[in-house]
Amino acid sequence: MAKADKSTAQRYARLVARRSPKPPVLRNAVTAFLGGGAICSLGQAVLGFFLVRGLTLGEAAITASAVMVGLGALLTGLGIYDEMGRWAGMGAALPITGFANSIVSPAMEYRREGLVLGVGARLFTIAGPVIVYAVAAALLASVVRLLVSGGLGG
Amino acid sequence: MPKSRAKAGPGKVGQTMVFAKAPTILGAASVVGPREGAGPLSGWFDVIKPDRLLGQRSWEMAESKMVEEAVDLALAKAGVKRRDLDFLLAGDLLNQIIASSFAARNIDRPYLGLYGACSTMALALALGAALVSAGFARHVGAVSSSHHDTAERQYRSPTEFGSQRPLTAQWTATAAGAVVMGPPGQGDLRLTHATIGRVVDNDQKNPFDMGSAMAPAAADTIVAHFKDTGRKPDAYDLIVTGDLAAVGQPLAGDLLAEKGIDLGNRFVDCGKMIYDETQDAHAGGSGCGCSASVFAGYLVKNLAAGKLRRVLFVGTGALHSPTSYQQGESIPCVAHAVAVENGRVCGN
Numbered sequence: 001m002a003k004a005d006k007s008t009a010q011r012y013a014r015l016v017a018r019r020s021p022k023p024p025v026l027r028n029a030v031t032a033f034l035g036g037g038a039i040c041s042l043g044q045a046v047l048g049f050f051l052v053r054g055l056t057l058g059e060a061a062i063t064a065s066a067v068m069v070g071l072g073a074l075l076t077g078l079g080i081y082d083e084m085g086r087w088a089g090m091g092a093a094l095p096i097t098g099f100a101n102s103i104v105s106p107a108m109e110y111r112r113e114g115l116v117l118g119v120g121a122r123l124f125t126i127a128g129p130v131i132v133y134a135v136a137a138a139l140l141a142s143v144v145r146l147l148v149s150g151g152l153g154g
Numbered sequence: 155m156p157k158s159r160a161k162a163g164p165g166k167v168g169q170t171m172v173f174a175k176a177p178t179i180l181g182a183a184s185v186v187g188p189r190e191g192a193g194p195l196s197g198w199f200d201v202i203k204p205d206r207l208l209g210q211r212s213w214e215m216a217e218s219k220m221v222e223e224a225v226d227l228a229l230a231k232a233g234v235k236r237r238d239l240d241f242l243l244a245g246d247l248l249n250q251i252i253a254s255s256f257a258a259r260n261i262d263r264p265y266l267g268l269y270g271a272c273s274t275m276a277l278a279l280a281l282g283a284a285l286v287s288a289g290f291a292r293h294v295g296a297v298s299s300s301h302h303d304t305a306e307r308q309y310r311s312p313t314e315f316g317s318q319r320p321l322t323a324q325w326t327a328t329a330a331g332a333v334v335m336g337p338p339g340q341g342d343l344r345l346t347h348a349t350i351g352r353v354v355d356n357d358q359k360n361p362f363d364m365g366s367a368m369a370p371a372a373a374d375t376i377v378a379h380f381k382d383t384g385r386k387p388d389a390y391d392l393i394v395t396g397d398l399a400a401v402g403q404p405l406a407g408d409l410l411a412e413k414g415i416d417l418g419n420r421f422v423d424c425g426k427m428i429y430d431e432t433q434d435a436h437a438g439g440s441g442c443g444c445s446a447s448v449f450a451g452y453l454v455k456n457l458a459a460g461k462l463r464r465v466l467f468v469g470t471g472a473l474h475s476p477t478s479y480q481q482g483e484s485i486p487c488v489a490h491a492v493a494v495e496n497g498r499v500c501g502n
Contacts, residue, residue, distance in 0.1 A: 009357035016366045021321040085316015111313035
């Protein structure tokens with residue numbers, strides 16, 4: 001039968017659209033807000049703790065990030081973070097704990113393929129593209145800034 | 155029941171093999187994981203594993219272990235020894251079908267590895283029936299498996315990665331189903347017809363909606379089966395697809411309705427049967443092991459008990475790979491149908 005012709009494919013696409021369940025956008029938005037909000041509030045509390053303990057804002061921010069990364073890694077290892085992600089969606093993926101999850105989950109998954117070809121080669125399967133395009137975007141923004149302001153600034 | 159228009163004697167009508175000397179099903183067994191064991195079909199499975207690793211060192215070897223157990227249990231029920239198995243037909247979803255091949259290494263009988271994605275069990279039954287019917291074999295084993303965690307890491311993301319799946323997505327079942335086929339006249343359950351499907355592609359590209367991709371293939375094969383055999387839907391107590399799930403099955407119904415075929419209540423789907431709404435499986439189950447375990451568990455047992463007289467088992471497979479969909483190709487699909495009946499209840 002080979003591939004369907006264009007009109008059959010289009011007609012079928014309309015049928016699929018009619019039969020497909022609509023994603024629960026409102027529910028997803030609410031759980032993402034609550035889940036992401038809870039993680040960020042916790043991060044804020046950790047930041048506050050380090051500020052009270054006398055760290056500068058810069059030091060406290062870095063230390064709080066490290067604590068949240070450690071927490072994300074721990075919850076991934078305990079098999080909890082994937083459940084949180086299923087519930088909160090982007091609310092769990094976007095904070096730095098989600099970044100930890102994206103690194104630790106392949107590390108766990110590919111451990112059986114060894115430390116080099118498994119963990120080493122696959123560690124950044126999910127986070128890799130994020131890092132690549134974050135660096136690329138930063139570079140692009142810097143070039144634009146250089147061209148506009150005409151100097152490296154201070 | 156309407157008489158078949160197909161000519162008597164071994165042969166092929168259109169896409170359908172007609173087994174005049176119908177091979178029999180001597181034994182069938184299903185081995186499933188904890189989530190499947192907690193589902194609505196719990197009571198029909200032979201073995202429910204409490205965990206998904208089965209004491210093995212990897213998900214892949216756990217899946218392979220399930221294949222071996224299912225085959226051994228089906229052999230035991232059939233009263234057939236490993237050494238009396240003429241051929242083992244097996245397939246799964248993994249690259250190079252390692253779950254099947256590693257189990258075949260232990261079972262140590264002549265082995266034919268198959269790939270038909272989720273249609274593999276139907277494919278194995280069709281080919282096994284052809285081998286027995288043609289007299290090339292007395293006993294053939296057909297087995298197929300899938301494992302949620304092996305499929306996730308191969309097709310999607312690491313199991314502990316926290317992502318939200320769309321509602322159209324199906325949950326790959328951790329399950330294996332095995333059937334031992336024997337010569338005509340040895341048992342009540344007979345495999346009478348096998349309709350081999352064409353590859354159908356309606357340009358669906360979403361790997362998280364395989365039901366929509368596979369529905370046209372299922373409809374195409376069901377239409378061909380009725381055309382080739384002259385049967386009407388009411389010849390069957392159940393017409394069981396595996397696995398179109400909650401999105402694909404109504405679509406297949408729509409496509410059949412366009413051809414003037416109404417399957418009514420007898421149209422069910424393994425992917426919809428294996429989990430219930432509380433199990434967070436979204437559209438339903440999928441994977442070679444889903445239809446294989448539902449066939450070897452629920453269907454064979456009900457046929458043997460005479461509660462079902464005749465069933466059309468339609469395995470549906472999405473023949474894409476991570477490479478093909480990342481390169482933007484659409485999802486080609488295939489469906490194979492096997493007609494199984496209880497000869498004692500249906501008569502000759």
